[in-house]
Amino acid sequence: MSEVNKVSNKDFIxxxxxxxxxxxIIRDFITDIARKAGFDETASCDIALAVDEACTNVIKHAYRGGDDKEITVKVRYDSDKIIISISDTGKGFKSELEDEAAVQKRLNNLQRGGLGIFLMKKAMDEVVFDKDSDLMNSVKMTKYLH
Amino acid sequence: MQTDIKMNIVEKDEIATLHVGGYLDAHTASKFESKIQKLIQSGNYNIILNFAELEYISSAGLGVIMGNIEDIRNHDGDIKLTEMSDKIYRVFDLVGFPSLYEIYKTQEETESSFGSKS
Structure with missing residues (x-):
């Protein structure tokens, strides 16, 4: 089952x-921390949506629907921002396919697909995909308190 | 913990209203898709999605609407959306749905809009 570790005052896993x-469960976890970090209701919901989309990508794509693996969600906040890292050992996100122009074109043509990463980028200030050498994929998302 | 979706269909004057409540995410989107598919298969092309009781929507839910709209509009029908909270509207707005879909404040207005088309 889920395991929540409070690493420091502003550090959660x-x-x-x-x-x-x-x-x-993931959305509720994120929303509570975002509120605690000082984000208003709209921003807290945006952050939870971005995390939901990232985790959905892991569940649907990275693990091809398998449910025997784990997602790790790390959250850290300070006086001006919240940083969320989501990692998995699956096949990775197709971030290169989800540029804004392509998704907008699909939206205009009433086609589905690619919306998840598009929403992540709309909801957060920074979204960075990374794949390091030990086959751990990760996405790091940042939102600033404006 | 409740993580599910609640749906019921009300048919009136050749308009089918699908009331959707609860959580529409990757866990529940397939149930939502099945309901819409059943409506289409039984010849309902004038569809209202009433989101008065909807707590949450992600791209999985938006994708279902996008995936079926072409078929419905090809049959001279439409999917129109109504009674969503500001929180739900925010998600539609982020992806630009308001310029692609008709969104109304009340169920009554939405029903009338179908009438004015024919």
């Missing part, structure tokens, strides 16, 4: 199985 039924 959630390790949770890759099951879509856990998305609400």
């Amino acid at each position: 959630l390790k949770i199985p890759t099951q879509s039924t856990n998305l609400k």
Whole structure:
């Protein structure tokens, strides 16, 4: 089951199985911390949406629907921002396919697809995908308190 | 903990209203898709999605609407959206849905808009 470790006052980690039924647990976890960090209701919901989309990508794509692995969600905040890192050992996100112009074109043509990463970028100030040498994929998202 | 979606269909004057409540995310989107598919298969092309009880929507839910709209509009129908909270509207707005779909404040207004088309 899920495991929440409070590392420091402003540092949180959630390790949770890759099951879509856990998305609400992840959203609630993020929303509570975003509020605590000082974000208003709209911004807190935006942050939870971005994290939901990132975790959905892990569940649907990185693990091809398998539910025997874990997603790790790390959250840190300070006086002007919140930083969320989501990592997994799956096949990685297709971030290169989800540029804004392509998604906008699909939206205009009423086609689905690519919306998740598009929403992550809309909801957060910075979204950076990374794949390091030990096959751990990660996305790091930052939102500033404006 | 409740993580599910609640749906019921009300048919009136050749308009089918799908009331959607709860959480519409990657966990529940397939149930939402099945309901819309059933409506289409039974010849309902004038569809209202009433989101009065909807707590949450992610791209999984938006994708279902996008995935079915072409078929419905090709049959001279439409999917129109109504009674969503500001929180839900925010997600639609982030992806530019208001310029692609008709969104109304009340169920009554939405029903009338179908009437004015024919």
